[in-house]
Amino acid sequence: QVQLVESGGGLVQPGGSLRLSCAAAGFGLGYYAAGWFRQVPGKDDEGVSCVSSNGGSTYYAESVKGRFTISRDNAKNTVYLQMNSLQPEDSAVYYCAAGYYCSDHVVYDRVPGAWGQGTLVTVSS
16 A cells, blocks of 8 residues: 655744655655645645755755654655744644655655655744
């Protein structure tokens, strides 16, 4: 069964850091680009970051550039999102997806079924 499982979310104070993980099961994540999205209730999904299949190219939304770092370990079938200098506006459910290519900071042509339930990030004092 194709599946992605996100973890690492939680409550953090403004200025703090979190590291999200996205572990793939049922397929080789290393064959695909991977991206992170976030969603706030009542708003559209926002693409956050994307990484090419070999990790050689990374892309970021302007809102997170310089604060977030996407990386991957294909041996572990996992993609990460290191989030630093978090702000309240970063609060959202974060989820990852696998696809065939990055177009700037968004992953496209998603692998059917390759998405998870998301992990909640809350930035608050």
